[in-house]
Amino acid sequence: MKIPSYEVQGLSTPVGFITVVVGEGLIREVLLMADETQARDALRQKYPRHAWTEAGPALAACVQLREFFQGERSAFDLPLDWTRFTPFATAILRELARVPLGATLTYGDLAQRAGYPGRARAVGRVMAGNPYPILLPCHRVVGRDGRLTGYSGGEGITTKSRLLDFEASVVKNPHLLRKIP
Template sequence: MSSHRAPSNIHIGLLGSSPIGPLWVAVSAIGLKAVDWNQPQQDFTRLVQGRSNSNVIYDESRTSEPLRQISEYLMGERRDFDLPLDLNRMTAFQQQVLQLTSIIPYGQTSTYQAIAIQLGKPGAARAVGRVEATNPIPLVIPCHRVLGSDGGLHGYGGPGGIKQKAWLLSLEGGQE
């Protein structure tokens, strides 16, 4: 008997029009696995396949709820998300960083250093920054709310870079 498992299915869907451009989501049987925007379907599909070794299927019925909630957020009509997340294939450290990031309240910010301290690893601010820069579920896990220790916008791994981060903070009534 072989222990090789067949690839699972990941369902992707598109929000064709949003304030930040066309937005893609990927959903596994566990939950939301990826969010990205301003890229063609084939690039998003390749990204999802590279992270999951799964079959990628375009399926609006499986992706409608995360797309609805993200659309509401981008229109200023939603502050919190109620979606299961799939952080499988991430290290325990990455999961811990993203779990702490996910509880930063709407309109508020934290710092890479503060998250490192919360983890009991005060010397790990740069490692926290690397996790935030590669967050597979931006917006829903609000890495845009994490700032440098000086309060500055030090990078944003999502499309649009620092300008996008500033826009998202402005949307939430935070700093620009």
């Protein structure tokens, strides 16, 4: 029997179906699709050698995501594959991970915080290519006028809006956050 290259685990959430893809013990990607059918189609295309698993980092990610959507978690502690990013993208994404639940900032603000003032458009490209939606909360980044701009997960801007609305409701009801890591 041939061992698959990737292990996957999925989770139905209020914003769509999430599939976590793991390779060599590291999370390679989080697919956020409108539904499970789209997720399975994307998996077949991008990761033809995959197998569903009930263990390891894929399961841990789904457990943490479930906790997030139950209002019990505000941050994630998972083995992401950071080797795939340029130093610039790494700096941006690590700074993005520090944006607290329920908060938003602009692309320019994120560039400034990561030490790259004036690179808002480049930050936008990093956000568009973020392989870890929700885990690295690119939905918390908005246009300079506060408007919601591009989001590639789920149903696009609708999903981004739903995520921000969900987080706002959790922040307004702090008793929901029972297990903040």
